[in-house]
Amino acid sequence: xxxPILSREESQALLQRIIGFSKAERIQVALSSSHxxxxxxxxxxxxxxxxxxxxxxxxxxxYGPKHAVTTTNDLSEExxxxxxxxxxxxxxxAPDDPxxxxxxxxxxYDTVDxxxxxxxxxxxxxxxxxxxxxxxxxxxSEDLRAAGFITTGASSTALANSAGLFAFHRATSANxxxxxxxxxxxxxxWAGADHPDWSKLDYRAVSERAIAKAKASRTPVAIExxxxxxxxxxxxxxxxxxxxxxxxxxxxxxxxxxxxxKETGGSKVGEKLLDARVDFTSDPRDPxxxxxxxxxxxxxxxRQVWFENGVLKQLLYSRYWAKKQGKEPTSFxxxxxxxxxxxxxxxxxxxxxxxxxxxRLWYLREVDPRTILYTGLTRDGxxxxxxxxxxxxxxxxxFNESPLFILNNIEALGRGERLAGTExxxxxxxxxxxxxxxxxxxxxxxx
Amino acid sequence: xTDRREFLKxxxxxxxxLAADPRLTQAVAAATKPGLPNAGPPMDAAVRExxxxxxxxxxxxxxxxxxxxxxxxxxxFVFTRxxxxxxxxxxxxxxxxxxxLVDGTWGFAATQTLTKAGVAGAAREAVAIAKANRxxxxxxxxxxxxxxxxxxxxxxxxxxxxxxISVEEKADLLLRANAEALKVKxxxxxxxxxxxxxxxxxxxxxxxxxxxxxxxxxxxxxxxTAVAPDRSDFQNRDAxxxxxxxxxxxxxxSDLVGRAGGWxxxxxxxxxxxxxxxxxxxxxxxxxxxxxxxxxSIGHPTELDRAMGYEANYAGTSFIxxxxxxxxxxxxxxxMMNVQGDRSQEGALATIGYDDEGVKPEDFLIIKGGxxxxxxxxxxxxxxxxWWYDQQKxxxxxxxxxxxxxxxxxxxxxxxxxxxxxxxxEQSFQDLIAATDRGIAxxxxxxxxIDQQRYNAQFGGQVFHEIRGGKVVGMLKDVAYxxxxxxxxxxxxxxxxxxxxxxxxxxxxxKGQPGQSNGVSHGSVPARFRQVNVxxxxxxx
Numbered sequence: 001x002x003x004p005i006l007s008r009e010e011s012q013a014l015l016q017r018i019i020g021f022s023k024a025e026r027i028q029v030a031l032s033s034s035h036x037x038x039x040x041x042x043x044x045x046x047x048x049x050x051x052x053x054x055x056x057x058x059x060x061x062x063y064g065p066k067h068a069v070t071t072t073n074d075l076s077e078e079x080x081x082x083x084x085x086x087x088x089x090x091x092x093x094a095p096d097d098p099x100x101x102x103x104x105x106x107x108x109y110d111t112v113d114x115x116x117x118x119x120x121x122x123x124x125x126x127x128x129x130x131x132x133x134x135x136x137x138x139x140x141s142e143d144l145r146a147a148g149f150i151t152t153g154a155s156s157t158a159l160a161n162s163a164g165l166f167a168f169h170r171a172t173s174a175n176x177x178x179x180x181x182x183x184x185x186x187x188x189x190w191a192g193a194d195h196p197d198w199s200k201l202d203y204r205a206v207s208e209r210a211i212a213k214a215k216a217s218r219t220p221v222a223i224e225x226x227x228x229x230x231x232x233x234x235x236x237x238x239x240x241x242x243x244x245x246x247x248x249x250x251x252x253x254x255x256x257x258x259x260x261x262k263e264t265g266g267s268k269v270g271e272k273l274l275d276a277r278v279d280f281t282s283d284p285r286d287p288x289x290x291x292x293x294x295x296x297x298x299x300x301x302x303r304q305v306w307f308e309n310g311v312l313k314q315l316l317y318s319r320y321w322a323k324k325q326g327k328e329p330t331s332f333x334x335x336x337x338x339x340x341x342x343x344x345x346x347x348x349x350x351x352x353x354x355x356x357x358x359x360r361l362w363y364l365r366e367v368d369p370r371t372i373l374y375t376g377l378t379r380d381g382x383x384x385x386x387x388x389x390x391x392x393x394x395x396x397x398x399f400n401e402s403p404l405f406i407l408n409n410i411e412a413l414g415r416g417e418r419l420a421g422t423e424x425x426x427x428x429x430x431x432x433x434x435x436x437x438x439x440x441x442x443x444x445x446x447x
Numbered sequence: 448x449t450d451r452r453e454f455l456k457x458x459x460x461x462x463x464x465l466a467a468d469p470r471l472t473q474a475v476a477a478a479t480k481p482g483l484p485n486a487g488p489p490m491d492a493a494v495r496e497x498x499x500x501x502x503x504x505x506x507x508x509x510x511x512x513x514x515x516x517x518x519x520x521x522x523x524f525v526f527t528r529x530x531x532x533x534x535x536x537x538x539x540x541x542x543x544x545x546x547x548l549v550d551g552t553w554g555f556a557a558t559q560t561l562t563k564a565g566v567a568g569a570a571r572e573a574v575a576i577a578k579a580n581r582x583x584x585x586x587x588x589x590x591x592x593x594x595x596x597x598x599x600x601x602x603x604x605x606x607x608x609x610x611x612i613s614v615e616e617k618a619d620l621l622l623r624a625n626a627e628a629l630k631v632k633x634x635x636x637x638x639x640x641x642x643x644x645x646x647x648x649x650x651x652x653x654x655x656x657x658x659x660x661x662x663x664x665x666x667x668x669x670x671x672t673a674v675a676p677d678r679s680d681f682q683n684r685d686a687x688x689x690x691x692x693x694x695x696x697x698x699x700x701s702d703l704v705g706r707a708g709g710w711x712x713x714x715x716x717x718x719x720x721x722x723x724x725x726x727x728x729x730x731x732x733x734x735x736x737x738x739x740x741x742x743x744s745i746g747h748p749t750e751l752d753r754a755m756g757y758e759a760n761y762a763g764t765s766f767i768x769x770x771x772x773x774x775x776x777x778x779x780x781x782x783m784m785n786v787q788g789d790r791s792q793e794g795a796l797a798t799i800g801y802d803d804e805g806v807k808p809e810d811f812l813i814i815k816g817g818x819x820x821x822x823x824x825x826x827x828x829x830x831x832x833x834w835w836y837d838q839q840k841x842x843x844x845x846x847x848x849x850x851x852x853x854x855x856x857x858x859x860x861x862x863x864x865x866x867x868x869x870x871x872x873e874q875s876f877q878d879l880i881a882a883t884d885r886g887i888a889x890x891x892x893x894x895x896x897i898d899q900q901r902y903n904a905q906f907g908g909q910v911f912h913e914i915r916g917g918k919v920v921g922m923l924k925d926v927a928y929x930x931x932x933x934x935x936x937x938x939x940x941x942x943x944x945x946x947x948x949x950x951x952x953x954x955x956x957x958k959g960q961p962g963q964s965n966g967v968s969h970g971s972v973p974a975r976f977r978q979v980n981v982x983x984x985x986x987x988x
Contacts, residue, residue, distance in 0.1 A: 036961070038960070040960055041583065042757040042758070042760065043755055043756040043759075045584070045585045045586055046552055046553070046580045046583045046585075047553070047757060048555060048857045048859065049555065049576050049580055050554065050555030050556055050557065050573070050576060050857050051555075051557070051572060051576065052556070052557040052558075052855045052856075053557070053558050053559065054542065054557075054855060055559060056540065067534075067535075068534075068535040068536075068614070069534065070537045070538075070539070071536070071540075073539075073540045073541065074541055074559070075559075083539075086537060087537070090537060090614050093613055093614045093615050094532055094535050094618065095531070095615070095618050095622070097532055098531050099531065099533075123579065124554075124575070124576045124579035125582070128582050129582070131583050132583055135583055135585075139585065145756055147756060147757070147758070147759035149760055149761070149960040151960070151961060177760055177761075178760060179759045179760040181756065181759055185764075185768070188759075190760075255635065255674070256635070256675075256678045257636070257672055257674060257681040261678055262678075263677065263678045263679055265678075362763075362898065362899055363896040363897055363898065363899075364896065365894045365895055365896040366894055367907065367927060368925070368985065368986065369681075369683075370680070370681065373984060375896045375927070375984075377896070377899070377903065379898070396898065398898070398903055398929065400982070400984065441929070441982060442903060443903070444902055444903035445766070445900070445902045445931070446766070446899055446900035446901070446902045446903060447764075
């Protein structure tokens with residue numbers, strides 16, 4: 001039962017019908033339809049699996065500067081009319097919004113081809129077969145336990161309003177992550193892959209990588225916490241570095257509550273804040289990113305440069321704040337990429353006299369918004385590198401670090417890779433990086 | 448530190464606040480009315496028909512067991528900043544989720560199409576997925592038998608349905624609170640919001656249970672931001688208001704308007720607070736802070752699915768494993784430490800009449816006299832501990848911890864309310880401070896992070912008071928403490944009494960793949976912990 005995902009024509013027709021019900025001064029309607037399916041396994045056993053079909057409508061109505069949002073997933077005529085009238089009733093009651101902006105008129109969007117029929121039509125048997133690449137090996141070994149998650153889906157999103165705007169995008173998705181642990185509980189290895197096209201996922205290689213990491217991470221030794229040269233694999237880099245995106249708001253900086261506040265007034269745009277090799281960008285059309293070419297309010301999303309050669313190039317301006325400050329509004333990106341270098345991970349390891357190699361980071365939480373300081377832990381494969389080789393498995397660490405600090409301490413940049421296990425979500429490409437003086441503050445016994 | 452902080456106890460409400468707002472008086476009267484009803488409205492006949500249709504389709508397709516949930520969840524959010532409304536959002540989602548067990552393997556399917564054909568299609572899809580998974584099965588899933596609850600209903604303890612309150616009244620309350628906060632010098636920004644949820648769950652299983660339930664959750668929030676005049680620093684103060692399984696009466700009782708100025712004052716004070724010196728301190732932790740430490744370091748590691756490796760790929764496993772080495776053996780804390788799991792505390796977020804697989808939850812002691820005593824369980828899991836329950840001469844049955852965030856997600860083991868029970872001696876947060884020579888008293892929850900087995904954790908807070916010679920001598924900033932879970936709980940040497948017990952909680956606790964969100968409360972008394980490692984988190988970019 002693969003659900004019908006609404007096409008461009010169907011979406012447009014439905015949105016126009018809903019807009020036709022409106023009695024308000026202005027209306028904007030968003031529509032999303034999706035089919036998501038997953039297979040989950042743990043303790044060497046299939047656990048839960050399922051599929052969900054859903055279509056939801058988000059209606060926003062305005063009377064002057066008063067507005068309100070209503071959402072529903074009931075597509076009957078009666079329910080759609082009710083959603084429109086409910087948003088109108090709420091909008092009439094809502095106080096004036098002094099920051100309200102007029103609707104956007106028709107826009108021009110890039111086309112991003114992120115739809116793959118084979119992924120949309122994937123069956124539960126296909127997923128169970130992929131799961132067996134891990135389960136078959138771990139059951140046979142008697143010493144290994146696998147837990148993993150395979151999720152695939154197809155969706156479309158569309159947006160239209162009474163000023164003539166219409167946007168449509170459809171995409172498929174596929175993601176496989178797996179954690180393999182040793183039966184004695186001393187080793188754990190994680191690996192993952194993600195792409196809109198299932199056929200691009202080498203799930204066998206992912207399973208093999210997790211198994212190899214689990215075996216290599218067995219019986220870790222403790223070394224003193226402190227400042228170390230650290231090699232972050234792409235996933236670990238991304239877990240920390242992508243958080244910068246959430247601190248790029250121009251208004252926060254102008255209001256004096258952002259890491260990019262300039263004490264003399266304004267922001268640090270134009271200042272070199274990071275290593276000269278740092279290029280931090282968003283681009284929906286990048287073949288490794290393939291994200292939605294418009295944001296939730298209908299602004300086109302093109303290529304955006306946040307940092308170039310370590311210089312802060314721009315901050316995010318909402319439509320209101322841009323108008324107030326005389327700037328161009330910035331769309332909110334759905335993707336992010338930190339440009340990589342040419343070295344392979346193996347080459348970076350080979351060039352390292354002594355350092356710590358990290359697979360991924362976990363439970364990152366903001367400690368100080370003034371410096372983007374986060375705490376978190378290493379997980380599922382932490383190793384000591386000595387004389388250019390991985391020499392032993394290490395106990396995990398807690399760290400207190402900031403992307404602003406580590407991107408000033410770069411020693412080497414590896415190749416970029418699309419991430420599968422991002423804590424914040426989205427389409428993310430990150431390289432492995434080697435940095436000096438990474439701040440481990442305590443040891444964790446957790447495996 | 449003031450009487451207002453004890454607001455959750457109705458008895459402690461400041462008389463002035465009551466006089467100021469007649470609606471508050473009514474709310475208090477409603478909340479203190481004895482014998483709140485917990486039987487809800489009966490199930491809608493059309494919904495019942497859909498449940499039976501889906502069960503029938505699952506059985507005909509070959510399910511050995513199936514359960515069906517038809518749910519509706521409405522949410523209402525109001526967001527403000529300073530003197531303006533940012534957004535008013537009303538969401539409504541309905542659908543049907545069917546779980547089927549075929550030959551020992553699960554399948555699940557959910558649809559928004561609430562017709563007989565729609566739910567029957569989802570039931571057949573769930574069975575088809577279960578059958579497809581047979582090729583990867585190892586052991587067969589077994590469910591413990593449960594009593595049948597036929598045509599029962601339950602409703603949570605709310606007296607004023609938030610959907611009966613106009614958006615104007617909701618916005619007005621937030622804007623008045625913002626205005627109070629902005630009166631404070633150097634407080635330049637304030638954000639506040641209301642999160643309100645109404646959830647209707649209709650359940651039926653092939654065992655014969657048919658259950659209708661309704662609950663409401665309410666969560667008012669406020670954050671005041673103070674900015675130093677020279678732009679060299681900014682500090683936030685989040686309100687200490689617990690989300691609760693209550694209605695609009697609770698929002699009024701929270702007295703956002705009356706308390707906003709106090710929180711704003713503390714945000715401003717933090718600008719000139721003294722940076723903490725790193726070292727070991729005795730910590731006196733208020734329930735508005737300690738609930739989160741309980742959640743992370745006791746709630747999560749005592750989930751049986753985590754201990755058995757079922758969450759290894761995402762949320763993680765647990766240091767409390769394997770069960771045979773831990774149950775009755777692990778010394779979690781001192782003998783005065785008793786921690787209860789329950790879904791029965793009135794007004795708590797995880798409180799419910801029947802869980803999402805038709806089990807009537809029971810109260811159970813997770814930690815008894817300082818010793819680890821039990822895990823959180825479901826029908827699939829409780830049988831794994833039969834040896835322990837036999838040894839204890841207790842029945843082997845689910846504690847009723849199955850939960851799904853809504854109709855579109857499969858149910859699995861989620862946290863009940865997990866609470867630190869009061870000690871025998873009646874003593875307050877102030878009494879604990881008075882008994883402490885050199886330490887830090889912490890109020891409110893802040894930054895939190897813990898490893899995937901729940902050993903090593905780091906917690907911040909909202910307000911840090913320096914204690915010298917039994918007295919608060921000033922405010923500190925940039926404070927976080929790092930713990931190793933068993934060492935931390937074993938260092939607890941003083942706990943508050945019954946009068947100091949209050950609920951905190953999380954509205955958005957995440958677990959599972961795909962991720963699901965759960966609401967859960969944690970009751971706590973204030974407690975003191977000896978010689979905890981405190982770090983300074985301040986640093987210049």
